[in-house]
Amino acid sequence: MTTHFDVTGIGNAIVDVLSFTGEEALAVHGLVKGSMTLVGEARSNALYTKMGQATECSGGSVANSLAGLASLGAQTAFIGKVRNDTLGGIFTHDMRAVGVHFASIPAIDGPSTANCLVYVTPDAQRTMATYIGACSNVSEADIDEDIIARSAITYIEGYLWDTENAKAAIRKAMQTARQAGRKIAFTLSDTFCVDRHRAAFLQMIKRDVDMLFANESEAKSLFQTDDMKKALDELRGLCPIATVTRGEEGSIVLTTQTTEVIPTTKLLNIVDTTGAGDLYASGFLYGLTRGWDLVSCATLGNRCAGEIIQQLGARSHKKLAQLVA
DSSP states (O other): OOOSEEEEEEOOOEEEEEEEOOHHHHHHHTOOTTSEEEOOHHHHHHHHHTOOSOEEEEEOHHHHHHHHHHHHTOOEEEEOOOBSSHHHHHHHHHHHHTTOBOOOOOBSSSSOOEEEEEEEOTTSOEEEEEEOGGGGGOOGGGOOHHHHHTEEEEEEEGGGGGSHHHHHHHHHHHHHHHHTTOEEEEEOOOHHHHHHHHHHHHHHHHHHOSEEEEEHHHHHHHTTOSOHHHHHHHHBTTBSEEEEEOGGGOEEEEOSSOEEEEOOOOOSOOOOOTTHHHHHHHHHHHHHHTTOOHHHHHHHHHHHHHHHTTSSSSSOSSOGGGGOO
């Protein structure tokens, strides 16, 4: 079977609401700086009413990666759940406008479309309060097996593992990809997400995942250690390829046999780190689908991450194809 898509992603369909804020606001609202906190609809609405001037744009970790891939020139598709409401319409429009195939049928009842309140502090760090909403209803019925079978890589978001129906959807997607001889990529998403699902993630990564994306904190959390070297040693061989992003230090790519340390260019104009890891995955996966070596894949990943943190929000304001050397 020939491929039609380079990467199909399965993740949370979220509209981000971004606002610059002081660190004192995080303490007032009981939010842990640099993390993602799940909130209910009532609390999300209460936090929103107290937010300062905000900017709305479509988000969601894997959705951001697919938008970045499309901007680089890849053929991409997204599977996620929205409601037939205003935010659902915004998300659907934004995905299609950047060239991502998004044909998931909106829910006509149930929770509203998800939103993520993103607080950006003066050091460009982002802290998130996320209302999952309609995302919680992703199920096996939403998995288009034909799209998965025709995608070179299926990229799955760790955040989805919070509901039983989404777990079933992920298992179905993985099985479909495997039966079609395709590759599976997975992102750990967040340290608290890892804390909630560590044992399941370790088992799944070892058994089903070809490529893993993590940052330093997530890698340490996965193995319950503060020692980065120990985490890397444990990570090696867990799956064929593992990447660990390190902020201004660049990234590390591990295989069973090699360790590649890929530095990045130091930036002076860092505005918002939202989406840095998502866009790193965009660059890395783009290179991988083009048959590049792993260092070249990671180098483009670093470039894409560096580009996105110089603006507000995780969707690039300009075409990323210019970054392809």
